[in-house]
Amino acid sequence: VTYEEFVNSRLPALLRYATMLTGDPHSATDVVQETMIRVHLKWSRVVRSGAPERYVRRMLTNVYLDGRRGSWLRRVVLHADPVEPPAVRDHAESAAERDRMWSMLAGLPPRQRAAVVLRYYEQLTDAEIAEVLGCAVGTVRGHISRALATLRAELAPTRTAGGLS
């Protein structure tokens, strides 16, 4: 598979994945661009891994996780090209902002969020998630159960209120 073929077939899916990770299209763009620049520069190594799709998903996840510690963000800011005009907000996006579950996801620690996205959006098994995150399967389960517990706890008050009315 050539780099061009890979980009043509996989870029939209990677952008969706990054959007689920970061929660907004601008950060998703930054993460995907940074990842794909590295992918392009190291394409031969990516191919040699035998599974480009998995390899790149792992790279992207790492860029996202590193970014939450600040490094790609700083790099993007330092080397920024002229800033694009802000995207026009449509109805759907405003609706998204009202979506409580979506905004609660933003409050999760990055690793927990990544684990949740990988299981419930990318539909990976725990073993596959462990490979992406470079940790043990048990750690993955810990991330996900803690994340679900947080989400449940935050949703609980409204649930109760809804049930009584």
Next chain:
Amino acid sequence: MIEDELRDVFARHEHLAPDARTVLAGIEQGYRRRRRSRLGLRAAGASLLVVALLGGSAYGAGRIGGSKAQPTAGPAASSAPAPGKPVNLLVLGSDARQNAANEAARSDIVAVVHIPANHEAAYVVTIERDTRVSIPADPGSGHAAATDKINAAYAWGGAQLAARTIEQNFGIHVDATVTFDFLGLQQIINFLGGVDLYVDARTTSIHVGYDKHGRLVTPFVQGSGSLRPVPGVTPVVYQVGYQHLQAWQAIDFARQRILIEGAAKGGYARDRHVRQLIQAVVKRIMSDHVLDDPAKLQKLIDVVQKSAALDTGGSTLTVLAALAGGISTIVGIGAPGTTTADSRFEVLTADGRALLDAVKGDTVDAWVAAHPDLIDVNH
């Protein structure tokens, strides 16, 4: 179930994903830019490696440093590698940290590393940054030809224009340029665990000091031509003698220009300290056996490549690769200069012009033999 809600919330937000075509353009642009700089970085890594190798043979022969240089005699002459062409590297050091983000960095360190055709020595010849030169027009930036300080060339047209300025003014053919900044150098020294050098003149830092709480504070406020001490802050002072300096201290020491004791004017004294620091770095690489240890060497190269301020132009790799081994001494020399009557510029003295002529004509060995008092003392 919350799991189903999560699947649902993700599905409902898929439309937020950015358009692939727009992102693709950004990727291509970033890729091209980074590939260019990576090529540069790789060359820079190679050049450091070669410099280290040069130093390696120098150290092995126990003849590193200026005052012991005996270019016309010695055992190296008999075991000389096949003579080739002389090589000149233009080394430009910029102090990017001092500049505001929107101000072009000037090259405060300008050095020609001259390797004679017999490839037995490396002469690090610094040219004071305020030295008056005629800078050729730069089609790239649209800058017209002008007479100005030598460090303006780098600010206007980068290493390329600086190299053309050297060629036009001194007739020295520049084979390659290497650009570094103090921050990148600091990372390299940090990796080496500091350096040992002899501080030859009491030097007071205008950049680093301590307040009464032990916090790092800038000890002086720099105005236009004035230097005002900050009350309650004691500047860091580098005392004469053998010192082990941490990376930040070594860099701070080499950056200083204003408060250096001694007869030499600031810019010349700083150039001298930078030459001494280069010698100290090479010495440290040797004494650490970095070159014998593939793992350490790989790490060092990684550090150099990560210090993104390094960049080289053109054919550095091939030029430098041809030089590995053979060099038995590194000699530091500051091209002597003097201040013009209006105090605006420095100009080379007759000795200084003769030195650069010697670089041009590959007769530095003879110049050094004739001017033993003008080359750096090796402590």
